[in-house]
Amino acid sequence: MRVAVVGGGSIGLAVAWRAALAGAEVVVHDPEPGSGASRVAAGMIAPVTESHYGEAALTPFMAASADAWPAFARELETASGLPVGFRDIPTVVVGVEDGDRAEVERQTALYRETGRGVEVLAGRAIRKAEPLLSHRVRAGVLATEDRAVDPRAVHAALLVAAERAGVRFAGGEVKTGRAAAGQVEGTEARAGEVVDLGALDADQVVIAAGCGSAGFGLPVRPVRGVVLRLRAAAGQAVPRTTVRGYVNGQSVYIVTRENGEVVVGATSDERGFDRTTGTAGAVHDLLRWSIALVPEIAEYHLGEVTVGFRPGTPDNLPIIGPLAPGLIAATGHYRNGIALIPATADAVAAVLRGNAPALIAPFDPGRLDLGRLDLGKSGPVGARPAAPGIEGGREPRRAANPSAPESTVPDGSDSASEREET
Numbered sequence: 563m564r565v566a567v568v569g570g571g572s573i574g575l576a577v578a579w580r581a582a583l584a585g586a587e588v589v590v591h592d593p594e595p596g597s598g599a600s601r602v603a604a605g606m607i608a609p610v611t612e613s614h615y616g617e618a619a620l621t622p623f624m625a626a627s628a629d630a631w632p633a634f635a636r637e638l639e640t641a642s643g644l645p646v647g648f649r650d651i652p653t654v655v656v657g658v659e660d661g662d663r664a665e666v667e668r669q670t671a672l673y674r675e676t677g678r679g680v681e682v683l684a685g686r687a688i689r690k691a692e693p694l695l696s697h698r699v700r701a702g703v704l705a706t707e708d709r710a711v712d713p714r715a716v717h718a719a720l721l722v723a724a725e726r727a728g729v730r731f732a733g734g735e736v737k738t739g740r741a742a743a744g745q746v747e748g749t750e751a752r753a754g755e756v757v758d759l760g761a762l763d764a765d766q767v768v769i770a771a772g773c774g775s776a777g778f779g780l781p782v783r784p785v786r787g788v789v790l791r792l793r794a795a796a797g798q799a800v801p802r803t804t805v806r807g808y809v810n811g812q813s814v815y816i817v818t819r820e821n822g823e824v825v826v827g828a829t830s831d832e833r834g835f836d837r838t839t840g841t842a843g844a845v846h847d848l849l850r851w852s853i854a855l856v857p858e859i860a861e862y863h864l865g866e867v868t869v870g871f872r873p874g875t876p877d878n879l880p881i882i883g884p885l886a887p888g889l890i891a892a893t894g895h896y897r898n899g900i901a902l903i904p905a906t907a908d909a910v911a912a913v914l915r916g917n918a919p920a921l922i923a924p925f926d927p928g929r930l931d932l933g934r935l936d937l938g939k940s941g942p943v944g945a946r947p948a949a950p951g952i953e954g955g956r957e958p959r960r961a962a963n964p965s966a967p968e969s970t971v972p973d974g975s976d977s978a979s980e981r982e983e984t
């Protein structure tokens with residue numbers, strides 16, 4: 563079977579790797595693999611502390627993926643020879659003011675509904691779990707089964723593992739002057755960028771383009787987030803847990819890597835693909851809130867400010883499953899695309915075998931209005947007949963790869979000048 567994967571973020575690469583291991587001939591199409599949200603993510607694998615009201619349909623899938631992560635990480639490290647930074651450490655959730663503590667209590671009821679490890683800790687016990695918490699924190703919750711991984715390391719390992727399994731990466735041809743679909747006349751699609759699904763020569767096409775999936779008419783929108791990457795000097799104390807909390811009603815998280823990197827995140831707003839406004843305020847807020855929870859953060863070196871875009875959907879659930887004969891969606895993972903890598907890759911592998919697992923039934927593309935799905939101007943993908951009920955039509959195309967994050971390195975960091983990583 564020949565499989566084309568559109569998008570080389572973590573989801574696309576994991577799907578490609580799994581499909582290649584199952585014997586498929588796989589080509590990944592992406593102008594810049596790893597330039598999307600997968601590069602920005604903090605890396606929490608949080609089936610408990612990422613549970614939200616109205617998203618109960620996600621709970622079993624999050625649980626399955628979290629449970630699959632330890633073995634997935636080991637397999638990926640073996641296949642690539644690279645570390646992925648998986649950390650088997652719990653998460654503490656705390657509040658500073660009275661209202662924040664009440665919010666933690668409210669969340670705890672929701673956390674318990676996941677059926678996973680949740681312990682309420684007071685006074686000394688919470689500080690024993692996380693000694694770096696501010697003295698203003700008097701109680702909290704320990705989510706014993708939430709974990710974390712380093713998403714950049716995961717992506718790098720997936721690239722190697724996929725290549726070793728025989729996955730090829732399309733250089734693609736540079737297409738010029740496409741006026742179609744609102745693309746500005748004369749702009750170029752970059753090598754590897756797919757503008758026309760119908761032009762792909764494959765038996766099965768998997769759309770795993772994150773926010774770029776909107777270019778094919780899928781209802782995916784960018785939800786902007788700013789994260790900070792800080793670094794502790796050798797010998798400086800770092801949190802031993804992932805710390806999440808509320809400060810004056812605002813939520814913040816602190817994820818620590820074994821190598822001393824400390825990620826503080828994240829803002830969340832909807833301004834399209836705007837990377838240039840409001841970042842100063844975001845840095846100010848994230849530092850203020852995180853320092854209120856863990857004062858030691860003020861002593862770290864601020865290395866990077868990164869803006870990224872979560873691929874959100876109308877109901878906040880991912881879009882995974884068959885779209886039409888020969889066309890499969892694996893996108894819209896919103897806040898949880900790193901946590902959901904193993905379960906998504908396994909589910910898509912099963913769909914490719916013609917056997918969609920019950921676990922992904924809530925994420926069936928059919929639940930959404932797909933009237934604008936764009937199957938491509940060159941006709942159906944492979945020998946695929948047009949799917950009933952899915953019409954053509956195209957969203958205005960964005961410039962190539964608009965979801966790529968922007969990172970800046972403040973003065974005084976190892977990298978002397980400000981840089982943009984897109």
Ligand SMILES: Cc1cc2nc3c(=O)[nH]c(=O)nc-3n(C[C@H](O)[C@H](O)[C@H](O)COP(=O)(O)OP(=O)(O)OC[C@H]3O[C@@H](n4cnc5c(N)ncnc54)[C@H](O)[C@@H]3O)c2cc1C
Pocket residue numbers: 568569570571572573574591592593594595596597598599600601602603604605606607754755756757770771772773774775777785786787788789827828870871872873892893894895896897898899900901902963965
């Ligand atoms: C601030 C922030 C913090 C986050 N923290 C977490 C976290 O702690 N835990 C967690 O689980 N998730 C987290 N996420 C969410 C997670 O990052 C995403 O859900 C996940 O990375 C989505 O992966 P993806 O591969 O679908 O998309 P992406 O990583 O965005 O990759 C999409 C790829 O598709 C390519 N592409 C786009 N259009 C085309 C096209 N037309 N042709 C070819 N290629 C194309 C792009 O170049 C890109 O490489 C966070 C996200 C943000 C922004």
